[in-house]
Amino acid sequence: MFIESDSEKGTQVKLHKAIPHNHPPINNAIIQGWIQHFASEASVSPYVEIKNQNMQLLELLDQLRLKNMEVEHQLTEIQNLNTQLQASNHEITQLLQERNLANEQLTAINQELDKFAYIISHDLKSPLFNILSLTSIISEDLEENNFTNVKKSIGMVLGQAKTMDKFITDVLAYSSMGRHTINKNRVDLGELLPQIISFLNGPAHIKIEVTENLPVLFTEEIYLQQIFTNLLSNAIKYNDKPDGLIQVSCQRVDSFLQISVADNGQGIPLEDQNRIFEAYQTGSRHRNSSTGLGLSIVNRIMQLKGTAIWVESTGRNGTVFHFTWPIAELVLS
Incomplete structure (x- = not known):
């Protein structure tokens, strides 16, 4: 290629192309054909x-922009799918955890049911056997017209029946605790405690003192009835002093109310203090006079309320049961 430029004639570009040796000869006719062909082409600015x-480039850019938008949309969909997948995996993990927890609870319930059945069959056999024996004795006394012994035996039968009734009531209370939604209502401890004390009808030599200005709560009344009935009845039952004294007090400790039931009775040995709150467990001194469910019912109520109960006792200097109650349920005057 040769370029010649002149200010008057302008610019001339000459192109040279090598012709292969086997190319047909080029004559004037061929050259004239080429000249006409090039002359017929429109000049392009x-x-x-x-x-x-540039227009073609713009079209390509638009196509690339559309492709990018499609890719971004697909990426967004992929991210959404990943988010959904993670949420599904989290839900599956939670379901698996809930299933494992349910299996553990079911295993614990089955174990408790086995223990439940054993305890019930064992503890009901004794009063039933005594009742059967006493009815046999009553029949013999009736044949001999020995009505004095009959009256005595009937009293013993009634005592055994009451033992069975108490045990069955405690079993039902323990087994149903926490399975039902219990409505809350306004509970004045200053009114509730005298009612419970009157119902227990303790012996004359045991005095029960209740501190003044006890709080008013908006809570489950049945729970407090169960707690105070068990604690006060135990304090009465196991008080071996001729001048028995039981004291009920209340104070605010941090975010809880701490209620205490103290007595000057025989006390609880240190080795028994941890296990008396377990179901079917009684202190070594009380094995023949307790169903072993009263304090476990109280302990289960504390678990449901997210609070605690504990005991303090040294030697034979009496016992103090402390339990806490949510301060949030306190009714402010």
Whole structure:
């Protein structure tokens, strides 16, 4: 290629192309054909050519932009799918954890049911056997017209029946605790405690003192009835002093109310203090006079309320049961 430029004649570009040796001879006719062909082509402005190329580039850019938008949309969908997948995995993990927890609870319930059945069959056999024996004795006394012994035996039968009734009541209370929604209502401890004390009808030599200005709560009344009935009845039952004294007090400790039931009775040995709150467990001194469910009922109520109960006792200097209650249920005057 040769370029010649002159200010008057302009610019001339000469192109040379090598012709292969086997190419047909080039004559004037062929040359004239080429001249006519090139002369017939429309002249193309460099500006127009660049503009056309730019238009093509713009079209390509638009196509690329659309492709990018499609890719971004697909990426967003993939991210959403990943989020949904993670949420599903989290839900599956939670379900598996709940299933494992349910299996553990079911295993514990089955174990408790086995223990429940054993305890019930064992503890009901004794009064039933005594009742059967006493009815046999009553029949013999009736044949001999020995009505004095009959009256005595009937009293013993009634005592055994009351033992069975107490045990069955405690079993039902323990087994149903926490399975039902219990409505809350306004409970004035200053009114509730005298009612419970009157119902227990303790012996004359045992005095029960209740501190003044006890709080009013908005809570489950049945829970407090169960707690105070068990604690006070135990304090009465196991008080071996001729001048028995039971004291009920209340104070605020941090975010809880701490209620205490103290007595000057025989006390609880240190080795028994941890296990008396377990179901079917009684202190070594009380094995023949307790169903072993009263304090476990109280302990289960504390678990349901998210509070605690504990005992303090040294030697034979009496016993103090402390339990806490949510301060949030306190009714402010």
